[in-house]
Amino acid sequence: MWTAMGVWRWRRNPLRRPTDLFEAWVALTALVCVLVVAPVVGWIAGLEVDGTLQRAAREQRQERYLVPAVVLRPAQDPIAQAGADPSAQRQTPQRTQIVAAWTAPDGSSHEGTVPAAEEPPQAGDRFRIWTDTEGRLVGRPLDPTSASSNAAVVGLAAGVGVAALAETVRRLVVRRLVHRRYLYLDRAWAAVGPDWGRAGAGS
Structure with missing residues (x-):
């Protein structure tokens, strides 16, 4: 306004x-x-x-399926196998990895390492995971x-x-305009400044 x-x-x-x-x-x-x-x-x-x-x-909802899986055994921790410092593992807690088996929507059987659904995981526990039609692990569909x-x-x-x-852009333009105004003022003052207040100088 x-x-x-x-x-x-x-x-x-x-x-x-x-x-x-x-x-x-x-x-x-x-x-x-x-x-x-x-x-x-x-x-x-x-x-x-x-x-x-x-x-x-x-x-994603058409291509991804929630299928049942069963816990087979705990997965071997590669960090622990490498002899990493246990205190470092406590500082960066991660979900337990397990080896699970599941059947894909196309009927094929699969086995792989997945994060445990519950802690601590027990062999024989059942949970559900997201897979594609061929049983490959995928993320949860976008809600x-x-x-x-x-x-x-x-x-x-x-x-x-x-x-x-x-x-x-407005600020840049205004800044440029202000700079130009000061430039014009300096030029005008340089032209009339020396004669300012002098008798007969027209100022």
Whole structure:
């Protein structure tokens, strides 16, 4: 509001310099970018990212399966085998690794090392793991709610980025204009300064 009033005030002011009106228009443009362009860009970016993530979530739900697995035995700890310091292991606790067996959706049998579902793991315990159709271990499918949350964060970041860019450009332009004004003032003072206050000098 103040920026728009500033543009209107400078339209016919007899003391107006060309840079004053230009600065006011730059400020008004930056304000429009912050209040209009930035939200629109953030909204569009959020929708695009949300659509992409939701499609990925649907594809993952179609390609990933939660299958039952059974604990066979604890897996050998490669760090312990290498003779690492036990105190270092306590400082960086990790989930116990176990050797488990499972049957893939296509009927094939598999065996591999996976993190234990419960502590301490016991041979014969049953739990479930995510695999693809052929039984390869995969991560949990992307949750639609998480996808929407991530899209919202991206949209917010895009909007804030546009607003920050507009304000940065405005500040750079104003800084350049102020520098130019001081330059003109120095030149004008250099021209009239030596005769300032002298009788008959016209000052």
